[in-house]
Amino acid sequence: MHAQPKIGVVGATGAVGTVTLGLLAERGYDHVRAFASGRSAGSRIPFGTDELLVEEATPEALGVGDVDLFLFSVGTSASRELVPVASAAGAICIDKSSAYRLVDGYPLVVPEVNGGRALESLERDRIVANPNCCTIPLTCVLKPLHDEAGLGRVRVSTYQSVSGAGAQRMDTLAHEAPADHDLVMDWTWEGDESDEEAKLRAETRKILELPDLPISATCVRVPVMIGHSEAVWLELERPLTVDEATEILRNAPSVRVLDLPSFPTPAAAAGADEVLVGRIRRDTAAENGIALYLSSDNLRKGAALNAIQIAELLLEGVAAAR
Numbered sequence: 001m002h003a004q005p006k007i008g009v010v011g012a013t014g015a016v017g018t019v020t021l022g023l024l025a026e027r028g029y030d031h032v033r034a035f036a037s038g039r040s041a042g043s044r045i046p047f048g049t050d051e052l053l054v055e056e057a058t059p060e061a062l063g064v065g066d067v068d069l070f071l072f073s074v075g076t077s078a079s080r081e082l083v084p085v086a087s088a089a090g091a092i093c094i095d096k097s098s099a100y101r102l103v104d105g106y107p108l109v110v111p112e113v114n115g116g117r118a119l120e121s122l123e124r125d126r127i128v129a130n131p132n133c134c135t136i137p138l139t140c141v142l143k144p145l146h147d148e149a150g151l152g153r154v155r156v157s158t159y160q161s162v163s164g165a166g167a168q169r170m171d172t173l174a175h176e177a178p179a180d181h182d183l184v185m186d187w188t189w190e191g192d193e194s195d196e197e198a199k200l201r202a203e204t205r206k207i208l209e210l211p212d213l214p215i216s217a218t219c220v221r222v223p224v225m226i227g228h229s230e231a232v233w234l235e236l237e238r239p240l241t242v243d244e245a246t247e248i249l250r251n252a253p254s255v256r257v258l259d260l261p262s263f264p265t266p267a268a269a270a271g272a273d274e275v276l277v278g279r280i281r282r283d284t285a286a287e288n289g290i291a292l293y294l295s296s297d298n299l300r301k302g303a304a305l306n307a308i309q310i311a312e313l314l315l316e317g318v319a320a321a322r
């Protein structure tokens, strides 16, 4: 591996890809290439103070073996086609689609929660899955409370911004009349729940390694540009006072506790790297119940930033093994 890794951003023209390029430029990476579909190949996109030529993400282009690390933010079917080719050519691949998240043997990683799992991929095909944009902030908050008092049950209601559905939906919201705004549930139905609700449960169980954790979700898309919020109700196995829970979260990595009269909002979360947590209070409807509210930037910690943090763990792992 070179001192400066050669990085390919696949899906570079999208909502997540654009933020990925911005974060890579901020972090000083300068061997970066941009890939997207044939629709935008040949165009130029900003990268720091410079521009990158967008290349077409074909299996041939990704299979050359001249890139150390690929960050994928394309849809699931494109990931299923392209990730194996890039991996076979020797690259580390961090995939933000749901192609690998729940497949046995593939690590699903939030560095603050289960970062060690990412390194296991170096023993096999170097593919690591990045979780759903609501699962990441939720597990950042659940993990330290679980370590202290044991999670008995989790209920969560989400309020997800339109940027979670991609650049086209952002464009639509930007041009919509306010009267057209409404709440939507724009996911696929799996029986009586959405695939987003099922993902939130299955991914949280996998990351926390609690396969039987009772967890139920109601997911809703709201007319907000950036920033997903979640109302969370926890039942703990051992009692924690509100002050104790607050102190645990204050000390948790990548979490910023806001005290009343401040509370988490999408606007405050947009552009921030931490998960904002507030409204921490007793849930009087449950024994050992704690209720809280969180907001996080779905394009940063919920997607691009988390993926770069995973990649940096792997790059360090490769360097340490040399």
Ligand SMILES: NC(=O)c1ccc[n+]([C@@H]2O[C@H](COP(=O)([O-])OP(=O)(O)OC[C@H]3O[C@@H](n4cnc5c(N)ncnc54)[C@H](OP(=O)(O)O)[C@@H]3O)[C@@H](O)[C@H]2O)c1
Residues within 6 Å of the ligand: 010, 011, 012, 013, 014, 015, 016, 017, 035, 036, 037, 038, 039, 040, 041, 057, 072, 073, 074, 075, 076, 078, 096, 097, 098, 131, 132, 133, 163, 164, 165, 166, 167, 168, 298, 299, 302, 303
């Ligand atoms: N948005 C979020 O908050 C979020 C969070 C976590 C995970 N994700 C996941 O990240 C992925 C991308 O999401 P997004 O919101 O960035 O979507 P998006 O704004 O619609 O962008 C999609 C990107 O993928 C490219 N692309 C589409 N089909 C392709 C193909 N067949 N080959 C190569 N490139 C292709 C597009 O290129 P063109 O410009 O050429 O069409 C564009 O760069 C999805 O899997 C999504 O589930 C998104």
